[in-house]
Amino acid sequence: FQSSASYSLEVSPGLNDQWGAALDVPFSFTFSTSPASPSLYIPVRMAGAAVFISQWETSLPAHATNIGRLTLSRGELSLGEFIQADQSWEGLQGWESKVQSTWMRLLYPTPDVSEPVEIPLHQSDEPLPSGLYFLKIDTRPALDEAGLSSSPLLLGVSPIQMIFKT
Numbered sequence: 001f002q003s004s005a006s007y008s009l010e011v012s013p014g015l016n017d018q019w020g021a022a023l024d025v026p027f028s029f030t031f032s033t034s035p036a037s038p039s040l041y042i043p044v045r046m047a048g049a050a051v052f053i054s055q056w057e058t059s060l061p062a063h064a065t066n067i068g069r070l071t072l073s074r075g076e077l078s079l080g081e082f083i084q085a086d087q088s089w090e091g092l093q094g095w096e097s098k099v100q101s102t103w104m105r106l107l108y109p110t111p112d113v114s115e116p117v118e119i120p121l122h123q124s125d126e127p128l129p130s131g132l133y134f135l136k137i138d139t140r141p142a143l144d145e146a147g148l149s150s151s152p153l154l155l156g157v158s159p160i161q162m163i164f165k166t
Contacts, residue, residue: 003036003112036112038066040139042119042153050086050154054161055130059118060153064107070119071138073102073152082132082154089151095134121155128157 001007011027041063044051051060075098077085085092103123109115119137121128136152 001033003033006030006032036065036114038139039114040064040067040070040137041114049089049151050082050156052156052158053121055157055159056127057121057157058125058127059120062117062119063114064109064117065114066109066111067139068107068109069139070105070107071102071140072105072120072123073099073136073138074121075099075101075134077132077134077154079132082156085134085152086154095152098134099136128155130157130159132156 007030009029009031011023013023013026016022042051042060043062044053044060053060075095077092077098081092081098085095089095101123103120105120107117119135121135133155134152135155
């Protein structure tokens with residue numbers, strides 16, 4: 001069923017059940033489906049929080065449903081902080097003080113449709129220099145209303161292409 005749609009079911013009185021008895025009167029039933037829940041899916045994000053990208057990338061591909069705005073906060077991490085955050089983001093205390101840049105990206109979604117979007121890594125749509133970063137993606141109010149929140153992405157930016165197989 002599609003989101004935010006109405007459906008009607010009509011059963012003819014001539015319909016017989018498995019024992020051959022016919023329905024005496026017509027039956028109809030109308031129902032509506034709910035709107036799609038807000039969601040943000042980042043395909044490059046595997047099981048962990050870390051994403052490794054080339055230093056020439058300017059954005060991360062994603063799919064968004066019913067989200068009209070992204071507030072993005074990015075900061076640089078030391079290797080020790082990066083490893084600690086990859087094991088448990090909650091273990092990295094005071095990350096808010098490490099935010100170096102915050103910006104907003106407006107999306108213009110078609111209601112109830114999962115659409116491809118690009119999440120910029122820099123407020124000027126420029127590539128990031130090689131390094132270790134976090135990127136907090138705030139989708140409020142959309143995902144707050146759905147009771148969801150996301151931990152920041154950890155970004156390893158390098159001129160070397162890395163592929164990890166497990």
